[in-house]
Amino acid sequence: MLGAMISTLERIRDEVAALERTLGDPEVLADAARYRDASRRYADLAPIAEAYHRYRAVLSAIHQAQELRHDPELSEVAREELADLAPERERIEAELQRLLLPKDPYDGKDVILEIRAAAGGDEATLFARELFDAYRRYAERHGFRLELLDSSPTEVGGLAKASCEIAGRGAYARFKFESGVHRVQRVPETETQGRIHTSTVTVAVLPEADEASVDLDPNDVRVDVFRSSGPGGQSVNTTDSAVRLTYRAGTADEVIVTCQDGKSQHKNKEKAMQVLRARLLERERAKAQAEAREARLVQIGTGDRSEKVRTYNVPQSRVTDHRIGYTTRALQQVLAGELDELVDALAAAEQDERLADLARNEGQAPVHAGGSA
Secondary structure: OOHHHHHHHHHHHHHHHHHHHHHOOHHHHOOHHHHHHHHHHHHHHHHHHHHHHHHHHHHHHHHHHHHHOOOOOOHHHHHHHHHHHHHHHHHHHHHHHHHHOOOOOOOOOOEEEEEEEOOOOHHHHHHHHHHHHHHHHHHHHOOOEEEEEEEEEOOOOOEEEEEEEEEOOOHHHHHHHHOEEEEEEEOOOOOOOOOOEEEEEEEEEEEOOOHHHOOOOHHHEEEEEEOOEOHHHOEOOOOOOEEEEEEOOOOOOOEEEEEOOOOOHHHHHHHHHHHHHHHHHHHHHHHHHHHHOOOOOOOOOOOOOOOOOEEEEOOOOEEEEOOOOEEEOOHHHHHOOOOHHHHHHHHHHHHHHHHHHHHHOOOOOOOOOOOOO
16 A cells, blocks of 8 residues: 555655764754754654654564464464454554655744734624634744734724734644634624624734745835824824835735834834735745645635634534534633644644545655655
């Protein structure tokens, strides 16, 4: 079953052995950049090498049991052992196929996460605040650093919009499934007749782009500075530290980025440029995906109530992800930042889909592309 992948597994095993020697080399230990790169590569490949070691051990045990079947005194024991080893072999083969799937090249990236209240008025802004707080707690659980870039608080304590940078290896892999329309169903505190209202919030998760990956002409970017503001438009800063970038090149749609939560105009401009590059990179990715008719086109939709990737039903304490039909009754835990159950289910579904694609393309063996979630 893994015949076409054995050569790849052998190369990975040899590379892991070489990396172990490299990581013990005093010269590499003294070079922070080399050591970091080697450590990351080792972290990517070591699980594959370990699974392959277990696979070879199982194959060896199967071979020995098959030899013992010819011994009249041990044949029964051999048959029992073979019966036990067969499912273990299948389990490890499935594990190796998953490990060898090409990784999303952006999985290890930092992300720009943007939240906007959509349909539902004040109730949508309140849910936007709750969702942002859930993501902040989730980032903390995984040891990621979250830095607020821009926010528009409302007078009722909600958020009209907010954007932040989430930094840490594997941040995109953990947050990428959050893109889309999130719908909440609940009875607002101001509702006197107990009716359930539906509100929506849009979430965009963009892999952070470096300067080399995006062709950005500074002449296509207009920079405006202004004073940052709080709820209701009130000024919260006495200096012009907030920055607004307006990008337009050729016939492309205009892209506007605002960053005002930093105290330094220079820092806000730098962070706004990061967000702009991330948006342009995502636009190029979406265009390539559409042209190739492959993968899923990441869209946040219009924010209409009928569009949704996930529904949070408060009266029933239920969260349903509509992309995979997955439901959990742990709504309070999800809003407290315990998102791993949902994220892991989505990641597993994505892997199953990619494995099915590979199975349809007979004769094409998966090639490990590095990177890790």
